[in-house]
Amino acid sequence: MPRPPLISREAAVAEAVRVLDDEGVGALSMRRIAQRLGVSSPSLYKHFRDLDDVLDAVADAIIEEITSQLPHDTTSWRHELDQLARRYRDTFRNHPHALALVMRRPVRSESSLAGLNAVLQILLDDGWSAARAARALLLVESFAFGAALTSASAGFAGEVGAGFPALSAALSGSHPKLRLGSEDFEHGLELLLDGIAAELSPANDERR
Secondary structure, rough: OOOOOOOOOHHHHHHHHHHHHHHHHHHHHHHHHHHHOOHHHHHHHOOOOOHHHHHHHHHHHHHHHOOOOOOOOOOOOHHHHHHHHHHHHHHHOOOOHHHHHHHOOOOHHHHHHHHHHHHHHHHOOOOHHHHHHHHHHHHHHHHHHHHHHHHHHOOOOOOOOHHHHHHHHHHHOOOOOOOOHHHHHHHHHHHHHHHHHHHHHHHHHHHO
């Protein structure tokens, strides 16, 4: 009778996410994950083909964290897209090293695909065309990715000199490191959703 694996795939993925959070994407290796789990590296190959397979699984886990918490409010496309943007922001705030990884890996898991499908279905059920629904989703995702990237910016190395007067003036105000703050996020998201409502929502077609 074959011996059961020492660890589950779910436990290995969860530990890989913790390695990513604690040590960055460069630290993700079969050896490091196994070391932290207290098992040998070959144990991981019962669940994963190679490190690329692990990285895909980690990216899927991050996307699932975003989509699994969405309300899927079938009465309001705006609330759904608003919550999607916030889930992206909150998830990448919790996993700042995941941003570059997620942007480079394909979405594979059924639950991740189901979550994105549910978002689009809400728009389709509200009378949106598939093309407009896709554009709205991409605009919100692009804003959320950009917001996560900008809020984690390292800023500038040293003082910005007088040779850059416009930049110096901007940095002397409410954005000393030119990072996106919570107020900026709220303002930007409201402007984006207002624009989507005005330009893409079928409710406004007759007014144009």
